[in-house]
Every structure is written in C-alpha cells, then in structure tokens.
Amino acid sequence: MSTSAVADDSPLWDLARNEIPHALRSGAVEKVDGAVKLRDGAAFAVPPEAFPDQANFTVQVTLSLDALVQDAVFTAMRKQSEKDDGFSFHFNYRDNPYYARQVNSAVNNILMTGGSLNGRLEPKLDTPYTLTIAVRKGLATFYLDDIPCKTCFMELIPNREPMWIGRNTNPKAKTMPVTIRGVKVFGPSFSYVSKRESKPEFPRGAVAGKGWALDVPKLDNPDWPKVLIYGDSISMGYSGTFIPEMLKQKVYVFHCVHFVGGDVPEAALTEMAARYKFDVVVFNNGLHSLSWTPDKVSDTVVLERMQKLTRCFKKGAPQAKIYYLLTTPHTAAKSAPDKPVTSLGDKNDVVIRLNTLSSQVMKEEGIEVIDAYALLASHLELAAGDNFHWQGPAYQLLTQEISKRVMSTLEGSKR
Numbered sequence: 001m002s003t004s005a006v007a008d009d010s011p012l013w014d015l016a017r018n019e020i021p022h023a024l025r026s027g028a029v030e031k032v033d034g035a036v037k038l039r040d041g042a043a044f045a046v047p048p049e050a051f052p053d054q055a056n057f058t059v060q061v062t063l064s065l066d067a068l069v070q071d072a073v074f075t076a077m078r079k080q081s082e083k084d085d086g087f088s089f090h091f092n093y094r095d096n097p098y099y100a101r102q103v104n105s106a107v108n109n110i111l112m113t114g115g116s117l118n119g120r121l122e123p124k125l126d127t128p129y130t131l132t133i134a135v136r137k138g139l140a141t142f143y144l145d146d147i148p149c150k151t152c153f154m155e156l157i158p159n160r161e162p163m164w165i166g167r168n169t170n171p172k173a174k175t176m177p178v179t180i181r182g183v184k185v186f187g188p189s190f191s192y193v194s195k196r197e198s199k200p201e202f203p204r205g206a207v208a209g210k211g212w213a214l215d216v217p218k219l220d221n222p223d224w225p226k227v228l229i230y231g232d233s234i235s236m237g238y239s240g241t242f243i244p245e246m247l248k249q250k251v252y253v254f255h256c257v258h259f260v261g262g263d264v265p266e267a268a269l270t271e272m273a274a275r276y277k278f279d280v281v282v283f284n285n286g287l288h289s290l291s292w293t294p295d296k297v298s299d300t301v302v303l304e305r306m307q308k309l310t311r312c313f314k315k316g317a318p319q320a321k322i323y324y325l326l327t328t329p330h331t332a333a334k335s336a337p338d339k340p341v342t343s344l345g346d347k348n349d350v351v352i353r354l355n356t357l358s359s360q361v362m363k364e365e366g367i368e369v370i371d372a373y374a375l376l377a378s379h380l381e382l383a384a385g386d387n388f389h390w391q392g393p394a395y396q397l398l399t400q401e402i403s404k405r406v407m408s409t410l411e412g413s414k415r
Contacts, residue, residue: 012052012186015183020045025042027040027041027043036179037179038180041171045162047162050185051079054135055137055156057135058134058135058186059183059185060132060186061089061180061182063178064128064178065126069177071094072092074092075090075165075166078167078169080161080169083157085159086108087108089103089104090104095122102116103116105149105152108157110154112208113150115144117129130144131143139151139154141197146196147196151206152207153205212258212271213256214256217243217253224252225279225280226253226279228253228280228281229253230258231257231284231325233389234286234287234390235284236257238402239255240395242399249410266308273313274316278319279319280409284372286327287327287328289327290330290350302353306357306361307361321413326371326374327355329344329376329380331345331387332346333387337385341381342380344377345387370401375397376398382397
C-alpha cells in the first residue's frame with residue numbers, strides 16, 4: 001500500500017484497536033484477532049464520530065472473499081442516508097462475462113463504475129483486497145489495491161450516518177461470505193498518495209445523474225467560462241484537440257456522450273445541461289441515428305425528436321449560446337488499406353435528410369448551425385475508412401471551426 005503522511009497520522013478509528021458498538025452490529029458479527037467474518041448478510045458499522053471532517057478523510061477496508069456466490073453483491077463501505085448524500089463502495093460477482101464483475105462506487109447516490117477485482121481473471125479466494133476512498137477538499141477518489149478506479153469531481157454531501165460494512169443498498173440482494181481483515185479511518189492530517197496514480201496537468205473526472213453522465217474538468221478556476229459539448233463518437237474524436245485548445249484560452253470544456261437512438265430522455269438531459277452554468281453549448285445528433293430512414297421514422301417524428309433535444313438545452317442552460325453541429329458524412333470504406341476514401345457512403349442520403357430536417361428545427365429555434373458536413377465532405381481523404389470516423393487532421397478542422405465560434409461568443413459577451 002503506497003501512502004504518504006505527515007506527523008500524527010494514526011487512524012481515528014481502527015478495527016484492530018476499536019470495539020464495534022453493539023448498536024452498530026447486524027446479524028452474527030464474529031471478531032477474532034482483529035478480523036471480522038461476515039456471513040448470511042451480517043454487517044457492522046464504523047461510528048459517525050470517526051468522521052469529524054467529512055471534506056477531508058481517508059477510509060481503507062481490506063477484505064478477502066471466502067467463497068464466490070453467483071449474482072451476489074458485497075458492500076465494503078456505505079455511508080449513506082435516505083437522501084442523495086454520502087458515498088458507497090461495493091462490488092458484484094458473476095462468473096461470466098468477466099466485465100460483469102464490477103467494482104462500483106457512488107457519490108451522493110450517483111453511481112460510478114470502475115475496474116474489477118483481479119481484472120479479467122476470477123477473483124481469488126482468501127486473498128486480501130484493499131478498497132480505499134480518499135476525500136480531499138470534498139472531492140472523492142476511489143482506489144482498488146492502490147489503483148485509482150474512479151475520480152468524481154463532485155462535492156461530497158456530508159451526513160451523520162455511520163459507515164456500514166456488509167450492508168447492501170437492496171436488503172434482498174444476495175451477498176457472499178467475506179472476512180474483513182482491516183478497517184482504518186484517517187483524518188485530515190493523513191494524505192493518501194498512490195504511486196500508480198497519474199498526475200495529468202489538467203485532471204478530469206466524472207459527474208453523473210439519473211440517465212446522464214458528464215466528463216468534467218477539475219475546476220481550479222471556477223470563474224473561467226464553461227462549454228458543454230454533446231454528441232457521439234465524432235464529439236469524442238474532436239474533443240481530444242478541442243479540450244486542450246480551449247484550456248489555452250482559459251475555457252473549461254465538459255463532455256456529455258449520450259446517443260439519441262430513439263426518443264429523447266428530456267428530464268435527464270435537461271438536468272445534465274443545468275448541472276453547471278454553461279456559457280456555450282455545442283450539440284448534435286449524429287451517425288447513431290442512421291437507422292432513422294423514412295420508412296422507419298417519419299419526418300414528423302424526426303422533427304419532434306430534434307425539437308425535444310433542443311428544448312433540453314434551452315431549458316437546462318437558458319443563459320448559454322447554443323450551436324448545433326450538423327452530422328458528418330457517411331463515407332465509403334477504403335478500397336485498400338493504403339488507399340484514401342474517395343466517395344460518400346451508401347447511407348449518406350440518410351445523413352442529408354437528417355441534416356435538412358435538423359436545420360429546419362434550428363432555424364425555427366434561433367440556433368446557429370456549424371456545418372460540419374460541408375467541412376468534412378470536402379476532405380474525404382481524411383476519412384478513417386470505416387464509414388463513420390475520421391483521422392486526426394479532420395478532427396483538427398472541426399476543432400478550429402468550433403473554437404472560432406466559441407471564442408467569438410465568449411469575447412462578445414465581455415463587451
């Protein structure tokens with residue numbers, strides 16, 4: 001375990017030293033030589049007094065699995081009231097597929113997924129695993145055996161609840177036999193540092209709600225302008241150059257990827273758009289809607305869906321300047337790996353139809369359009385050759401065009 005600490009870094013609560021209050025036991029809790037065996041849903045809790053500063057603390061729970069139970073859940077940490085506050089850290093088990101064996105964390109009842117016990121391999125029995133949550137200035141990072149598995153740049157809402165070990169959110173969920181080998185709670189004087197934790201110049205994390213998720217920057221300068229981009233894999237492509245370009249201009253970029261393959265989840269997207277006070281929103285409904293052919297989705301339905309999508313951003317971010325990015329071309333596949341793309345794809349007529357209908361909605365709504373279609377249709381040689389995606393120089397072209405619009409808006413708002 002890689003840790004770094006200053007003087008007086010002894011735990012505020014330690015399973016090896018402290019007794020578990022009888023009021024904080026549920027089921028048969030057996031403590032022997034500092035370890036606790038939990039069977040048949042038994043649980044115990046660390047008292048709330050062990051968390052005097054809920055903006056700065058570290059918790060470490062070391063456990064081993066005594067048996068694997070199909071479709072079971074084990075909650076290693078749960079400090080959560082009936083409200084949307086606090087945190088939890090749990091994992092589930094299913095023998096197949098491997099990615100069903102997830103380690104999940106939650107902040108303020110918002111679920112984050114990251115990693116699995118023993119990676120793609122089966123979790124090992126009688127082998128210690130250490131789960132850690134480090135909260136610094138209210139922001140939480142979760143670790144699995146010293147590996148950061150999820151950072152959430154959302155302020156943790158404190159509560160006066162104890163932290164339960166072994167108690168699932170759903171009391172009817174199956175659990176598994178586990179031995180708790182150690183529990184330690186540290187205060188603000190303790191600093192947990194992982195040698196395997198990357199330290200990017202501009203760290204990013206995740207914030208999520210019911211039906212939405214945002215990739216967010218760490219807000220060291222809250223007064224900087226904020227831009228939201230929303231889309232599919234094309235937005236993921238240009239975000240790689242757009243985000244650093246905006247940081248040079250002292251602008252934060254937030255990214256929501258939520259594919260609109262059917263009806264629009266208005267409540268979720270409106271809540272997402274309102275999560276921060278965005279100055280600019282750039283959104284699109286891209287190639288994931290290639291199935292919207294006239295025989296399957298009428299013009300009327302397409303218009304209704306685009307109006308709903310537009311309404312989400314207008315209602316959630318009424319203060320923002322909103323741009324709509326036209327869908328990029330559907331391109332032909334490469335004739336050979338070393339040959340460039342030279343023509344449009346056989347589904348490009350769907351793209352043209354969607355862009356025509358979307359442009360109609362944007363005109364009615366008073367939203368400016370960024371013509372990504374025309375920009376890339378004139379550079380087919382930059383297509384990736386898989387019908388949908390593009391090479392780096394194409395995404396750089398999109399970055400330049402979007403950046404020009406964003407900075408024009410932000411500079412105009414200063415006048």
